Structure formats: structure tokens, C-alpha cells
Amino acid sequence: MSWELLIPIVLGIGLVSFSLLVVLSRHLFRSAVFLALTLVFTAFFYIFLGAELLAGIQILLYAGGVITLIIFVILLTERVKMERLEETHRSVIPALLASSSVFFALIYFTWSSPRIRSLAVSFHPPGFGVSQELAESIFRKWLLPFEVLSLLLLAAIVGALVLARRDEEVSNS
Amino acid sequence: MSFLEGFVQGIVLLGSVLGVVAYLTWFERKFSGRLQSRIGPYWVGRPHGWLQPIADGLKLLAKEDLTPLKGDGLLFNLAPVWVVVISFLGFAFLPFTSNWVLVNIDLGLLYFSAFGSLIVVGVFVAGWSSNNKYALISALRTAAQMVAYEIPLVLSLLVPAVLVGSLDFKDIVEAQREGWFVFFPFVGQVSILVFLLSALAEGNRIPFDLPEAESELVAGFSVEYSGMKFAYFYLGEYVHLLAVSLLTSILFLGGPDGPLFQGGIWVAIKTLAVFVGILWIRWSFLRLRIDQMMLLNWKFLTPLGLLNLLIAGLWASLNYT
Structure with missing residues (x-):
């Protein structure tokens, strides 16, 4: 082997x-x-x-x-x-059923879909996984979605801070 | 490079790092002795006690191996292995000469910092599974400190990468033939300062040794460990120190570049020089308080690192087309 x-x-x-x-x-x-x-x-x-x-x-x-x-x-x-x-370990059997159905669904779609199978054949597309290529596509081609995403994360941080602070005020009063 | 060839090279690298680390502990004891007007190890292996690391290793191997009864035995035994393995992994990506590196990828810097960020998990596991209050407090302190100082550390590591435009250590070394980054006006000096300070904090070295503070926490997260498992944490700490010294010499001091001749010998000389500097700091400064440690990071090192990265980025965007 x-x-x-x-x-x-x-x-x-x-x-x-x-x-x-x-x-x-x-x-x-x-x-x-x-x-x-x-x-x-x-x-x-x-x-x-x-x-x-x-x-x-x-x-x-x-x-x-x-x-x-x-x-x-x-x-x-x-x-x-x-x-x-x-x-x-409550409800072992429903969990087992749900996870195994997801498992078999994934296997089924991977095997039956021609697009995924064609991806599996091309092992190394040129420029795949090279940091320079990734930087080009993030910071030139997809700059706006990238920045919008960072704004979303910032909003999440601020929101979490606000929630945490409100909790503190309630417990103090 | 074939699979077998890479395997053999890896074993050789592992062995040589182990040997160097063993004699770094000897060197530290001798140097500390001289700084404090003592002679350091002397009796085992005359002259100068050069057999001391071997004697220490044998002693640690022969010691009783204890596991706390009410702790988590599996995790307790996993933690030292985790710390040692992760510490050694970083060396696979560091170039020792201008053309020899074990794992030859263009993302060396990313991988080095990625594996560095995993060490904190091992320390956490050690502190928690010991079932000891001192160890747990130490683990929480370590997590706060290591996670916080990770930010200025990576910010300062990024500066050479931005100046060169590559995450490959070999490109960074190559670019320094025209001038070492430590001589780069403002940006170079600031980033080496930020890097060394935050690397000392990452390794729990003396101005930042709050997690191990002997007088408050006995010996920190490793208090329940004995024998070889304790030695693993000790080893991990020294491997980290060696990695920091080596990284400084590669990223900021030009690596194998130097006057008269070029090659691995210059890397060794520079690494030793940085290591001596770290030892000097150990015997010259007192331990910081925990609020001072946090203040230094969040109000000084992180803003400075961000500003420095911004300036480096401006310089790079003006010079690249």
C-alpha cells in the first residue's frame, strides 16, 4: 500500500x-x-x-x-x-437517527452530483491555496463584500457588549 | 523530497533541537551564575559542569510519576505531550540556512503563528486537570496573558511580511540581503521591540511570569506534575525561547546574511545573541503586577503595533506598483 x-x-x-x-x-x-x-x-x-x-x-x-x-x-x-x-446523554436514539440520516444524505449527494465528482478529479487547480491568489480575490475582486462582512462582525461585537452591560445594570438595581 | 528523506530530516532536526535546548539550560545556569557572582553548575563533569544537563535528565527520568487521584488522569497526561509536540512543530517551518527548511511552503509565517496559538490549550488543560486551585488560577492567568499578547505578537510578525510582500520565510531572508529589517527606520525598531516583549509574555518569562509566580502560586499550572511530565513543560518553555531567538534572527537580523561569510553559522551566532539578551532581561527586571501586564499590552503594545503595521503598509503600497 x-x-x-x-x-x-x-x-x-x-x-x-x-x-x-x-x-x-x-x-x-x-x-x-x-x-x-x-x-x-x-x-x-x-x-x-x-x-x-x-x-x-x-x-x-x-x-x-x-x-x-x-x-x-x-x-x-x-x-x-x-x-x-x-x-x-439524553435522547440517544433520535440523535443517532438524525445524525446518520444527515451522514447518508451527504454521502448520497456527494456520489450522485456530477459537479462534486468533477471537483474531486481536479486535485490541484493552478493557483489554488496560494496566499497571493487569495489576497487578490479578497482585496481586489471581492473587496466590498469583505468589508460589509467585517462591519457585520463589528456590529455583533458592539451588540454583545450592549447586552452584557444591560445585564449588569439589572443585577445591580 | 521523498517521504523517507523528509522523515529522516525531521528526526535529525528534532534531535538537534533537543540537544541545543539541553545545553541552553546549562548556558542559562552558567550565565545567571556569572551575573549574580556565583559559579553555577561545577561538579558534574569538570570543568564547568558540562554534564549537568544529562544528569538533570537522568534524575527527572528516575523520579516518581504522580497523577492526582481526583484530577482528570487522561487530560493530565495529555497536556505535557500536547505542549511539547506543538512547541516542536514550529521548527519545521523555520529556515536554518538560506535554502534549507524542513517543510517548504510559502506560508511559513502563518503556520508558525498558528501552531504557537495552540500552546495555550495545553496549559489550560494542565491547570484544569490537576484539580488544584493554584494550578487553575495559574491556568486562567496564562490564558488571559497568552491570548492578549498574541495580538501584538502577530501584529509585529506581520511587519516583515508586509515589507517583503510574502509569508515565506525564505523570501523574507532573501529581501534582507539589501538591509536587515532591524535597521529599517522606525518600523523595524518598533516591531522588534513589540515582538520581543510580547514573545517574552507568551513564554511566561520573567517580567511576565505571573502564571508561574512562585511566591503566590507555588509553581503555577505545573505544580502537580513530577518527573518527566514536569520536564516536558520545562522543555516546552525552552523550545519556545529558542524559537523566539531564532525567529528574531531570521525576521529582523538578516538570518544567514552577515559580513565575511554567509550561512547557518550567522543564524546560530545571532540566535545566541538574542538568547543572551533574554537572559539579561531575566536577571534585571522584577515581575509586573497583573494590571500593569494588561495595561502594557492593551494601552501600549497593541496600539503601537497597529500604528507600526499601518506605516509599514503605507510604505509597502507606495513602493509596490
């Missing part, structure tokens, strides 16, 4: 087992750590498929940023409520 076939198998086993651990862990903190590992493994998949820029951003933003935020929130709420947040 060549290593080009071996690597996706190893990565896939890792990815699936860490994803299962995220769902099956009894404690939220463990789930968050396994989620970090899952995201890192997804990034390895991106590297294997030639999307190096996407993998770097995945690690920087999701595994580095979002996971830190999630862990921070878990620690702070646990300290405030002074109780261990345990996962009790």
Missing part, C-alpha cells in the same frame, strides 16, 4: 474516533479538548488535499481561537455555579 493511500486512512480513523470522543465524553471540558484534536486533524486533511492556506487558518482560528474561548467559558461557568457540568 502506498503512503498516499495510507495517510487518508490514518487521518480518517483519527478524525472519526476523536469526533466520537467529543460526543461520548462525560465531561464538557474533555469534549472541548477532543474537539480541538478533531479540528487539528481536519486541518491535516486540508494539508493532505493541498489546501495549505485553509489548514493554517483552520488551526489559527478554530483550534487556537475558538477552542480557547470555549474552554474559558466552561471554566468560568463551572466556577460560578460550583457544580461539575456532566453530560447525561
Whole structure:
């Protein structure tokens, strides 16, 4: 077996087992750590498929940023409520049904759609994943949507601040 | 480069970084000793105690391996491995000479900072899974500090990238043949200052060692760790220091460029010089208070880094067509 076939198998086993651990862990903190590992493994998949820029951003933003935020929130709420947040696994069967139907629907559409299959054949389109190409398209071609999006994020931050502040006033009075 | 070739090169790189780090701890003890009018390690391996790192390593290997009963055993054992692996990963993207780098991609700078941002998760896990109040407080302090100082760190790392117009370390090194970035008027000096200060804070080194503050928090997030697992955190810290010194020499001090000859020897000399500077800071300054630490970041380093990046961007947009 060549290593080009071996690597996706190893990565896939890792990815699936860490994803299962995220769902099956009894404690939220463990789930968050396994989620970090899952995201890192997804990034390895991106590297294997030639999307190096996407993998770097995945690690920087999701595994580095979002996971830190999630862990921070878990620690702070646990300290405030002074109780261990345990996962009790309610409604296992509906969850299993819903997730497996999504899984099979995804597989079905991936296999049946000719557009997705044609994407799978062209492994490395020229200029794919190169930072210069991406910068060209973000900051020249799609500059206006990009800026509108940043405005939306700014509005979200300001809104979150306003909500947090109002809460404080209520508790003080 | 074939798969096997890359594998062997990776092993060699890992081994040499480990060896260099072992002797950096020896060098730090000797240098600190001299600064404080002591002699430092002396007895193990005469002259000058050169066998001390090996003796330390053997001692740590032989120590009892403890896991707190009420802690989270799995995560407790995962955390040191996480920190060490992530610290070493950054070296794969750093060029040691003008043409040798283990992973040759055009996004070296992005990957280096991406893996750097993962270390905080390991520290957090260590503090939480120890089931110890000192460790938890330390982990929360570390998270606040590392996440905050990540911003000026990346802002200062971006300045050479903007000046060159590339995220590739090799392009950055190549561009400095005409002039090292540390001599670039205003922008260069500000960014090296911001970079070194925030890198010290990221590595919990002395003016910013609040997470480990011995007198307040015993030893911080690693208080429950013993033996080799403790050594992993120690190793991670020194690997981080080595990476910071190496990165400074590559990004700001011209890398392998230098008078008389060119090559890896200049990288080594510059890295050692930056490391000595960091040690000097360790024995010259006191620990900051937590509010001073936050003030320095949010009211000084981050605005300065933003302004600096803006000036660098203006210069770059005027010079590129």
C-alpha cells in the first residue's frame, strides 16, 4: 500500500474516533479538548488535499481561537455555579437517527452530483491555496463584500457588549 | 523530497533541537551564575559542569510519576505531550540556512503563528486537570496573558511580511540581503521591540511570569506534575525561547546574511545573541503586577503595533506598483 493511500486512512480513523470522543465524553471540558484534536486533524486533511492556506487558518482560528474561548467559558461557568457540568446523554436514539440520516444524505449527494465528482478529479487547480491568489480575490475582486462582512462582525461585537452591560445594570438595581 | 528523506530530516532536526535546548539550560545556569557572582553548575563533569544537563535528565527520568487521584488522569497526561509536540512543530517551518527548511511552503509565517496559538490549550488543560486551585488560577492567568499578547505578537510578525510582500520565510531572508529589517527606520525598531516583549509574555518569562509566580502560586499550572511530565513543560518553555531567538534572527537580523561569510553559522551566532539578551532581561527586571501586564499590552503594545503595521503598509503600497 502506498503512503498516499495510507495517510487518508490514518487521518480518517483519527478524525472519526476523536469526533466520537467529543460526543461520548462525560465531561464538557474533555469534549472541548477532543474537539480541538478533531479540528487539528481536519486541518491535516486540508494539508493532505493541498489546501495549505485553509489548514493554517483552520488551526489559527478554530483550534487556537475558538477552542480557547470555549474552554474559558466552561471554566468560568463551572466556577460560578460550583457544580461539575456532566453530560447525561439524553435522547440517544433520535440523535443517532438524525445524525446518520444527515451522514447518508451527504454521502448520497456527494456520489450522485456530477459537479462534486468533477471537483474531486481536479486535485490541484493552478493557483489554488496560494496566499497571493487569495489576497487578490479578497482585496481586489471581492473587496466590498469583505468589508460589509467585517462591519457585520463589528456590529455583533458592539451588540454583545450592549447586552452584557444591560445585564449588569439589572443585577445591580 | 521523498517521504523517507523528509522523515529522516525531521528526526535529525528534532534531535538537534533537543540537544541545543539541553545545553541552553546549562548556558542559562552558567550565565545567571556569572551575573549574580556565583559559579553555577561545577561538579558534574569538570570543568564547568558540562554534564549537568544529562544528569538533570537522568534524575527527572528516575523520579516518581504522580497523577492526582481526583484530577482528570487522561487530560493530565495529555497536556505535557500536547505542549511539547506543538512547541516542536514550529521548527519545521523555520529556515536554518538560506535554502534549507524542513517543510517548504510559502506560508511559513502563518503556520508558525498558528501552531504557537495552540500552546495555550495545553496549559489550560494542565491547570484544569490537576484539580488544584493554584494550578487553575495559574491556568486562567496564562490564558488571559497568552491570548492578549498574541495580538501584538502577530501584529509585529506581520511587519516583515508586509515589507517583503510574502509569508515565506525564505523570501523574507532573501529581501534582507539589501538591509536587515532591524535597521529599517522606525518600523523595524518598533516591531522588534513589540515582538520581543510580547514573545517574552507568551513564554511566561520573567517580567511576565505571573502564571508561574512562585511566591503566590507555588509553581503555577505545573505544580502537580513530577518527573518527566514536569520536564516536558520545562522543555516546552525552552523550545519556545529558542524559537523566539531564532525567529528574531531570521525576521529582523538578516538570518544567514552577515559580513565575511554567509550561512547557518550567522543564524546560530545571532540566535545566541538574542538568547543572551533574554537572559539579561531575566536577571534585571522584577515581575509586573497583573494590571500593569494588561495595561502594557492593551494601552501600549497593541496600539503601537497597529500604528507600526499601518506605516509599514503605507510604505509597502507606495513602493509596490
